[in-house]
Amino acid sequence: MSLETLLSGKEMTETRKLFVIIALAAAFLLGSASTLAIQQYTQRIANKAAVKVVGVGIYKDLNFTVSVTEIDWGILEPGENRNVSAYILNESNVPLNLSMTTLDWQPVNASDYMTLSWNQEATVLQVGGYVDATFTLTLSDATPAFRNFSFVIIVIGSG
Numbered sequence: 001m002s003l004e005t006l007l008s009g010k011e012m013t014e015t016r017k018l019f020v021i022i023a024l025a026a027a028f029l030l031g032s033a034s035t036l037a038i039q040q041y042t043q044r045i046a047n048k049a050a051v052k053v054v055g056v057g058i059y060k061d062l063n064f065t066v067s068v069t070e071i072d073w074g075i076l077e078p079g080e081n082r083n084v085s086a087y088i089l090n091e092s093n094v095p096l097n098l099s100m101t102t103l104d105w106q107p108v109n110a111s112d113y114m115t116l117s118w119n120q121e122a123t124v125l126q127v128g129g130y131v132d133a134t135f136t137l138t139l140s141d142a143t144p145a146f147r148n149f150s151f152v153i154i155v156i157g158s159g
Contacts, residue, residue: 049073049116049150055096055157056125057089064089064130071135071153078113078143084135088155090125096157098123098131105151113143116153125157 049071051058060066068086076082090096098120105111120133135153 050152051155054154055090055092055159056098056155057091058133058155059087059089062087073137076137076139078139079141081136081138084137086133086135087130088120088125088133088157089130090127090157092157092159093127094159095127096125096159098125099156099158100135101154101156102151103154106149107146110146110149110151113140114138114149116151 051068051070057064058068060068064087071084071086073082073084088098100116100118100121102111102116115138116135117138118133118135120131123131125131
């Protein structure tokens with residue numbers, strides 16, 4: 001007997017119809033919830049980090065035509081390191097000392113399990129000079145199963 005026949009039958013009371021509808025809705029919702037739980041355990045970490053700059057330009061290419069405004073770290077797993085390269089150009093009229101910091105980690109405890117470093121800390125860039133910088137994101141083996149995380153990278157040229 002189909003659901004439509006069952007619900008339209010004269011022997012079906014309004015209370016029974018309501019019960020059948022509620023039971024079907026509950027079965028659907030429970031099935032969806034268990035599917036979400038399974039997917040949650042199979043997710044890897046995805047991220048895009050925004051990049052702010054002070055006194056310098058950050059570019060993807062040596063022609064300095066494609067600016068880096070965010071870094072897509074891709075999908076990461078606990079214990080993994082990922083490198084991303086970019087060109088840092090001194091766009092000011094004085095030599096600049098490079099430094100880098102991060103802020104606005106989401107979730108707020110993400111920085112307890114991962115660190116960002118780079119190979120150009122304290123480098124002095126002459127006017128019009130550039131360097132090939134490598135940013136390295138390192139995840140602890142104990143990194144919890146974040147579905148997503150984000151943070152802001154700030155590259156500073158001071159001089």
